[in-house]
Amino acid sequence: MKQRKVILSLQIANDLIQRGFSVVEVKPSTKIRGNAAFVFELTQEFSKALTEISESRRLKHK
16 A cells, blocks of 8 residues: 655645645545645655755745
8 A cells, every 4th residue: 555645734735736746635634623634645756845845934934
């Protein structure tokens, strides 16, 4: 079975989609009521892109 990663942030999910990653599933968030959870296939490329996006956002908020 392929590993998956759940993203709760719409902005991060959009950044990942713009980089060419496909959403496998969208479902209601179990952590934040009323929000969506975006499920992506977890690959090395995905992990690298997610790290880059996270670091970029962290720098913008400093």
